[in-house]
Amino acid sequence: MDELVATMTGFARTLRAAGVGADHERTQNLLKALDHLDVTDRDEVYWAGRLTLCATPADLPRYDRCFAAYFGGMKARQVRTATTSVTRHLAAREGAGEPGGDDGTAAPATASSIEVLRHRDVARMTDAERDEVHRMLAMLRGGRPLRRSRRFESAHRGVLDRRRTIREALRKGDVARLRRRRHTTRPRGVVLFVDISGSMAPYAETLLRFAHALVRSEPRTTRVFSVGTRLTPVTAELRHRDPGTALNEVSKAVPDWSGGTRLGEELREFLTRHHARGAIVVIASDGWERGDPELLGTQMARLSRQAYRVIWVNPHKGYADYQPLTGGMRAALPYVDDLVAGHSLAAYEELSERLAHA
Amino acid sequence: MLGRTIRATDIESPAKLVELLDRQAYLADEGLATAAFLALRMGRPLFLEGEAGVGKTELAKALAALLDAPLIRLQCYEGLDAAQALYDWDFARQLLHLKAAEAAGVTDVGRLEGEIYDRRFLIARPLLKAVETQPSVLLVDEIDRADDEFEAFLLEVLSDFTISIPELGTVRAATPPVVVVTSNRTREVHDALKRRCLYHWLEHPIFDREVAILLRRLPGCTETLATQVARAAERLRHAGLVKPPGVAETLDWTEALLTLGATELDPGLAAATLGAALKYREDVAAVLGNGLLGHG
Numbered sequence: 028m029d030e031l032v033a034t035m036t037g038f039a040r041t042l043r044a045a046g047v048g049a050d051h052e053r054t055q056n057l058l059k060a061l062d063h064l065d066v067t068d069r070d071e072v073y074w075a076g077r078l079t080l081c082a083t084p085a086d087l088p089r090y091d092r093c094f095a096a097y098f099g100g101m102k103a104r105q106v107r108t109a110t111t112s113v114t115r116h117l118a119a120r121e122g123a124g125e126p127g128g129d130d131g132t133a134a135p136a137t138a139s140s141i142e143v144l145r146h147r148d149v150a151r152m153t154d155a156e157r158d159e160v161h162r163m164l165a166m167l168r169g170g171r172p173l174r175r176s177r178r179f180e181s182a183h184r185g186v187l188d189r190r191r192t193i194r195e196a197l198r199k200g201d202v203a204r205l206r207r208r209r210h211t212t213r214p215r216g217v218v219l220f221v222d223i224s225g226s227m228a229p230y231a232e233t234l235l236r237f238a239h240a241l242v243r244s245e246p247r248t249t250r251v252f253s254v255g256t257r258l259t260p261v262t263a264e265l266r267h268r269d270p271g272t273a274l275n276e277v278s279k280a281v282p283d284w285s286g287g288t289r290l291g292e293e294l295r296e297f298l299t300r301h302h303a304r305g306a307i308v309v310i311a312s313d314g315w316e317r318g319d320p321e322l323l324g325t326q327m328a329r330l331s332r333q334a335y336r337v338i339w340v341n342p343h344k345g346y347a348d349y350q351p352l353t354g355g356m357r358a359a360l361p362y363v364d365d366l367v368a369g370h371s372l373a374a375y376e377e378l379s380e381r382l383a384h385a
Numbered sequence: 386m387l388g389r390t391i392r393a394t395d396i397e398s399p400a401k402l403v404e405l406l407d408r409q410a411y412l413a414d415e416g417l418a419t420a421a422f423l424a425l426r427m428g429r430p431l432f433l434e435g436e437a438g439v440g441k442t443e444l445a446k447a448l449a450a451l452l453d454a455p456l457i458r459l460q461c462y463e464g465l466d467a468a469q470a471l472y473d474w475d476f477a478r479q480l481l482h483l484k485a486a487e488a489a490g491v492t493d494v495g496r497l498e499g500e501i502y503d504r505r506f507l508i509a510r511p512l513l514k515a516v517e518t519q520p521s522v523l524l525v526d527e528i529d530r531a532d533d534e535f536e537a538f539l540l541e542v543l544s545d546f547t548i549s550i551p552e553l554g555t556v557r558a559a560t561p562p563v564v565v566v567t568s569n570r571t572r573e574v575h576d577a578l579k580r581r582c583l584y585h586w587l588e589h590p591i592f593d594r595e596v597a598i599l600l601r602r603l604p605g606c607t608e609t610l611a612t613q614v615a616r617a618a619e620r621l622r623h624a625g626l627v628k629p630p631g632v633a634e635t636l637d638w639t640e641a642l643l644t645l646g647a648t649e650l651d652p653g654l655a656a657a658t659l660g661a662a663l664k665y666r667e668d669v670a671a672v673l674g675n676g677l678l679g680h681g
Contacts, residue, residue: 048576052580053580056429056583059427060423060427060583063422063423063426063427064399064419064423065398070415071399071419074399074415074416074419074420075419075423077416077585078419078420078423078583078584078585079583079584081584081586082576082579082580082584083573084434084570084586087586175464176534177466177467177532177534177535187476189474189476190474192476193474193476193479193480193483193501196480196483197483197494197497197498197501198494200487200492201483201487202480298573302575304533304572304573304575305532305533329573332570332571332572332573333572333573
């Protein structure tokens with residue numbers, strides 16, 4: 028029997044290496060299931076494992092491969108994906124600091140100059156102009172659409188609160204008045220992914236400042252992750268009141284500035300360890316996927332099934348001739364509800380508005 | 386049947402369960418039979434996922450029939466809450482009772498309270514009913530339609546099959562009901578819930594099995610017709626339709642053809658009855674336009 032335990036634990040380990048979530052509890056379930064079956068019957072072992080260790084249709088082909096490899100007498104080789112970890116620290120911001128081409132003046136902003144700035148691409152601004160835009164971003168206060176929660180509160184209008192009515196009738200001896208109740212509401216959650224890879228470098232700081240404004244206005248229901256070659260949660264860092272301090276903290280927390288983007292893998296990790304159920308998901312990226320676009324597609328499909336709405340912010344979308352041609356963008360597009368621009372203050376204001384009424 | 390009731394623990398192997406399900410006119414393959422067998426033996430919920438119409442709900446019905454147990458169904462929908470899933474107090478009868486007591490001159494609040502929160506004023510909804518009824522088969526249908534908060538709540542009930550009612554006490558199932566949870570996978574269900582369950586992904590049946598299902602379920606069906614319909618269904622499933630037909634639809638379609646007296650699938654009749662198999666106007670148009678119904 029101990030041999031069986033060792034065999035099955037080894038099998039579960041093989042599955043985990045292949046990306047199936049066959050954890051300890053599930054392995055225990057497999058052993059319990061085998062109590063009722065014939066362990067010498069290959070088919071029954073196959074089904075017992077498949078029924079207890081798998082959790083999604085995506086697990087099934089992996090399971091089949093592992094089963095064949097493991098019980099075929101050979102262990103499936105652990106596939107290690109080569110991860111290029113580029114850890115250039117904050118080098119991204121240098122690229123963003125180049126003076127703009129057409130209009131390089133650093134005059135103090137006036138109402139009309141803000142109007143002009145509002146629609147300019149932040150990647151093509153001078154430092155002073157960008158600072159002005161960032162000051163405006165810090166003032167952004169969007170609302171959130173509400174979702175109904177399961178809790179009730181007493182209200183003047185709504186459905187009959189029978190429990191309270193009957194309690195009161197008991198106390199007073201008669202139904203003096205009908206009590207009513209209705210569902211309370213909660214702001215819908217937002218999950219924001221900010222691409223901080225090399226190709227997004229000119230927009231990374233502005234995006235993070237936008238993220239800061241979001242976290243500051245809805246601290247309890249906003250989650251922010253940086254994506255590049257690694258998924259890093261940065262919500263806690265962004266909670267600082269001062270945007271400068273918050274961004275400093277983020278830059279310390281994020282190990283992969285200005286590398287490539289492996290959004291598919293990162294979304295998979297997100298979906299394994301976190302969730303986006305009922306949330307509005309915002310992905311800010313140009314879709315230059317260095318990983319497998321097919322993987323990105325499948326992860327986007329999973330994400331879109333969980334999420335209430337998926338909004339993709341692409342800085343290049345602000346240009347009339349933009350076409351979603353990058354491999355990643357094309358793979359992701361079928362699962363995106365809104366593809367919006369993200370290059371100018373006006374675009375961020377619009378995004379904020381969109382979040383408030385999603 | 387055998388003249389005696391079959392208990393879950395009497396079924397000694399998946400093969401035996403295949404045989405028992407067959408008597409209920411439900412043809413299960415080895416994987417599904419093993420899944421259902423383990424669910425019965427381990428007392429764990431069976432989580433069935435798959436496209437609409439592959440026979441998820443039918444399995445629960447067949448299990449209930451073979452165990453001679455009532456099928457208790459909880460159809461999930463957005464906004465489903467505890468009062469609709471668990472229990473509710475019969476407000477109107479409680480009030481009537483209070484009025485009657487008042488008329489009789491009863492003023493002891495403590496006594497009145499004990500009386501109106503009595504079991505007879507409690508309306509059992511599916512989950513409580515399943516815990517109270519033994520044996521029973523609980524079908525939680527289309528869990529993906531309910532809110533995610535409801536999943537957490539369901540997980541709690543499925544973990545220990547106890548339901549506590551503040552005014553009345555705790556109701557516990559001596560032997561847990563057989564539970565079948567189905568999902569059409571319109572959204573991902575939380576991993577914690579799946580972890581409690583045996584997970585089975587149901588595919589459309591292979592060609593031979595579909596023919597067998599048609600013949601088993603529709604007594605008047607000829608082998609030629611069953612073969613032709615199954616072959617057409619297989620083609621339709623690979624045609625990239627909005628809603629490919631499931632077994633439920635092929636059964637409906639064949640029944641429609643039989644009603645019209647067909648003994649084989651000729652294109653004219655097929656086109657006339659296509660609405661039984663395809664439920665989207667675009668799909669019907671695509672199929673008729675591409676001549677996908679041609680002779681099989």
